Amino acid sequence: MRKNRKPPQVALLIETSTTFGRNLLRGVAQYLREHRPWSVRLEQRSIRELAPPWLKRWRGDGVLSRVADPAIAQFAQDTGIPVVDLNEQITDLGLPLVFNDQRAIGRIAAEHLLEKGFTAFGYIGQKGGFWSDGRLAGFAETVAAAGFACDEFQGRGRTVRDYLRRVWEMEASLVEKWVRSLPKPVGVMACNAFRGLQLLEVCQATDVAVPEQLALVAGDDEEVACQMAIPPLSAVVNADEQIGYEAAALLDRLMRGEKSESAQFIPPRGLVARASSDVMAIGDPEVARAMQFIRENACEGIKVEDLLPHVGLSRSALQNRFRKTLGRTIHDVIFTMRLERTKELLCETSLSLESIAVAAGFKHVQYLSEVFKDKTGYTPGAYRKEFGRRAGYFLSGE
Secondary structure: OHHHOOOOEEEEEOOOOOHHHHHHHHHHHHHHHHOOOOEEEEOOOOOOOOOOHHHHOOOOOEEEEOOOOHHHHHHHHHHOOOEEEOOOOOOOOOOOEEEEOHHHHHHHHHHHHHHOOOOOEEEEOOOOOHHHHHHHHHHHHHHHHOOOOEEEOOOOOOOHHHHHOOOHHHHHHHHHHHHHHOOOOEEEEEOOHHHHHHHHHHHHHOOOOOOOOEEEEEOOOOHHHHHHOOOOOEEEEOOHHHHHHHHHHHHHHHHOOOOOOOEEEEOOOEEEOOHHHOOOOOOOHHHHHHHHHHHHHHHHOOOHHHHHHHHOOOHHHHHHHHHHHHOOOHHHHHHHHHHHHHHHHHHHOOOOHHHHHHHOOOOOHHHHHHHHHHHHOOOHHHHHHHHHHHOOEEOOOO
């Protein structure tokens, strides 16, 4: 009889529109590959959608849900069908849940910025969302333990529905005022990558240099958003697929009639460091201004003389400030940024070495090959083969 038993019917109310949602589904799929198959009901969804109308009539065996609505808890109560909650917006649904360890996410972001030497800190989130408030708590607790305070942006949004109504349009001027008020340099955590993009937009409008004056870390690695940002966003790497896997395992146990834990909080995997936090805290405003100019123009063939009109200092005065603040010459900084751009292009593109040399500001391919081998120990081709698309990533425990 057991051999002819039909697979469980499971509804996956998980958005397909975000990296996080798709990674959750990958984790579910991995669990199914390793265990018994399910007959799944999966539709294209956005993060803002509530429970679909058909759910009221549906009588399957289990549900994995990212729906932030008490109606999903009522469904479970009325039907007796087990539901595992993944929504992270609200936590009082009374359902078994598998969530990110939000405090741990905030803690990792704070530790990264503390290592960079920052003594001033800020947090911009989505107040009222459990996930954002939890990340703030972990971030603020960690910087407080190091003896520092955290300045939280207090926006107009107070509930999840506020942010679903695009409250950013009402907040942009308030964020601008907040950014201007922060002591510089400052290390800031954005609750997620899209909040980070909004903050970068304000920094650009207010001429606040990122990362020289404001270093930024996002609370999740929404890949497209983080890599398209200018500069690319550093981010905490959450254990998306593991969360999906553990949620599927929990639902499977519940569908078998087993008792199981009511809550699991999965810690993040580590942090990916990109250009938005690739700096040591710089207290000298002229050096910070020069560093911003170099970061924006290093690959355009600039020389030391090109910086001087932008900082209002003589060559010798600016050189002295660079040595005092950074322990390096201006030429060393320009060269290093060109070299880092070369590494990025080798790892993230299929461009030829000739094209990479032009894009990174090197006049001759042969010279690039020689200095690259001297500084890294690899030829450009060997570096591309070894590191592929992994350059810049640090995953704790790996």
